[in-house]
Amino acid sequence: MSGYIEPIIGRYIHVEIGGETHRIYFEENGKGIPLVCLHTAGSDNRQWRHLLTDEEFARDYRIIAFDMPFHGKSNPPAGWSGEEYQLTTARYTETIRAFCRALKLEKPVVMGCSIGGRIVLNLAIDHAAEFRALIGLEAADFQAPWYDTAWLNRPDVHGGEVCAALVSGLIAPQSPDAARRETLWAYKQGGPGVFKGDLYFYRVDGDLRGRVAGIDTKVCPLYLLTGEYDFSCMPEDTRRTAASIPGASVTIMEEVGHFPMSENPAQFRRYIAPVLGEIARASSLSTKQGAYA
Amino acid sequence: MSSAPDAVDAAVIEAFSRIPVWLERSEALVARGRYLDCDCLLGPVEQPFHVAIRSGRIVDLTPAPVLMRSWRFSYRATSPAWAHYWQPMPRPGWHDLLALTKRGEAVLEGDLHSFMANLQYFKDLLALPRQYARAAA
Numbered sequence: 001m002s003g004y005i006e007p008i009i010g011r012y013i014h015v016e017i018g019g020e021t022h023r024i025y026f027e028e029n030g031k032g033i034p035l036v037c038l039h040t041a042g043s044d045n046r047q048w049r050h051l052l053t054d055e056e057f058a059r060d061y062r063i064i065a066f067d068m069p070f071h072g073k074s075n076p077p078a079g080w081s082g083e084e085y086q087l088t089t090a091r092y093t094e095t096i097r098a099f100c101r102a103l104k105l106e107k108p109v110v111m112g113c114s115i116g117g118r119i120v121l122n123l124a125i126d127h128a129a130e131f132r133a134l135i136g137l138e139a140a141d142f143q144a145p146w147y148d149t150a151w152l153n154r155p156d157v158h159g160g161e162v163c164a165a166l167v168s169g170l171i172a173p174q175s176p177d178a179a180r181r182e183t184l185w186a187y188k189q190g191g192p193g194v195f196k197g198d199l200y201f202y203r204v205d206g207d208l209r210g211r212v213a214g215i216d217t218k219v220c221p222l223y224l225l226t227g228e229y230d231f232s233c234m235p236e237d238t239r240r241t242a243a244s245i246p247g248a249s250v251t252i253m254e255e256v257g258h259f260p261m262s263e264n265p266a267q268f269r270r271y272i273a274p275v276l277g278e279i280a281r282a283s284s285l286s287t288k289q290g291a292y293a
Numbered sequence: 294m295s296s297a298p299d300a301v302d303a304a305v306i307e308a309f310s311r312i313p314v315w316l317e318r319s320e321a322l323v324a325r326g327r328y329l330d331c332d333c334l335l336g337p338v339e340q341p342f343h344v345a346i347r348s349g350r351i352v353d354l355t356p357a358p359v360l361m362r363s364w365r366f367s368y369r370a371t372s373p374a375w376a377h378y379w380q381p382m383p384r385p386g387w388h389d390l391l392a393l394t395k396r397g398e399a400v401l402e403g404d405l406h407s408f409m410a411n412l413q414y415f416k417d418l419l420a421l422p423r424q425y426a427r428a429a430a
Contacts, residue, residue, distance in 0.1 A: 168416065169390065
């Protein structure tokens with residue numbers, strides 16, 4: 001319908017990260033439990049637009065999705081002098097916590113996908129008491145590499161084309177064409193070397209094998225959901241990770257790949273609605289909360 | 294790698310031999326490869342084809358081996374892997390060229406620059422039988 005305005009509101013917040021002010025772009029909708037959503041490597045918060053406009057979820061949740069620095073509309077900080085972007089476990093963790101503090105969020109739920117799923121595990125290891133619940137999509141403590149990230153940023157290969165072509169295989173064949181194209185579009189728009197720099201965290205710095213056993217799901221519930229068509233973070237990677245975490249919830253999502261929230265929002269909703277319902281019910285005495293169709 | 298019955302081998306080879314014709318029907322794919330000139334080796338592990346691509350078009354496709362014929366890169370998969378890859382709705386882990394390499398059902402060798410710089414072209418080129426053929430799984 002021409003003229004329809006979506007309920008999403010986008011604003012910038014100044015967040016101090018690593019001693020420097022970053023201008024972070026975030027979008028939000030809804031009222032209630034803060035739900036902070038983390039995009040995948042090399043993409044941005046547009047991946048969450050369908051969740052952000054879900055009327056039922058927005059009744060119980062303040063749904064928030066921000067662009068990581070260097071991604072989407074969160075520019076590199078003013079002090080950046082052009083050096084290679086490289087995300088580390090410590091920097092990623094600090095960024096999320098600083099963003100939550102800057103917005104004064106009280107015990108938010110954090111849901112992240114891919115690198116966002118991996119960092120959620122690190123939040124569960126080191127900062128569980130700060131969060132109401134943690135949700136990792138396409139999350140594992142480690143997964144075997146399947147390509148050399150050096151191809152992602154070199155002058156004789158188009159970065160946008162190769163990034164999108166690589167991740168295109170991680171989308172399930174059942175996902176609608178328009179959603180597939182939109183998911184890949186974000187990869188075609190990423191800054192040079194940003195996807196590669198995110199994967200430094202994923203491939204090199206963020207190996208959590210041997211650490212996840214320390215997660216206490218009594219302090220903070222942990223939900224892990226992985227798409228059956230994700231051959232990067234394979235279902236067995238998630239199951240192996242969860243096997244060493246007592247109380248972790250694991251769901252394998254059918255007909256979904258590595259980008260559930262953007263490649264097939266309707267299918268993803270079937271799986272995330274019960275999770276968000278459970279968290280909402282646990283957070284309130286109201287029986288109406290979390291009763292999603 | 295898994296072994297394949299002869300019927301699957303024959304169906305896969307037949308499908309490969311028709312890829313140049315199917316490519317000609319796919320104007321958008323030819324356009325995507327318009328800057329690509331490459332001699333490569335593609336197909337089943339044991340019976341691949343030398344493929345000569347010029348401006349996105351396959352100008353020659355000849356069964357290997359050809360005496361002293363060079364190739365820049367090679368992507369070869371088992372016949373069952375091709376048959377799975379070409380299913381209308383391929384199963385998880387059999388649905389992408391690099392999923393096949395990760396699971397050990399395909400090998401990617403040589404100078405990969407042309408392959409990586411034109412990755413979506415090669416993914417779509419090698420998926421043409423999904424649309425045009427029904428290889429036995």
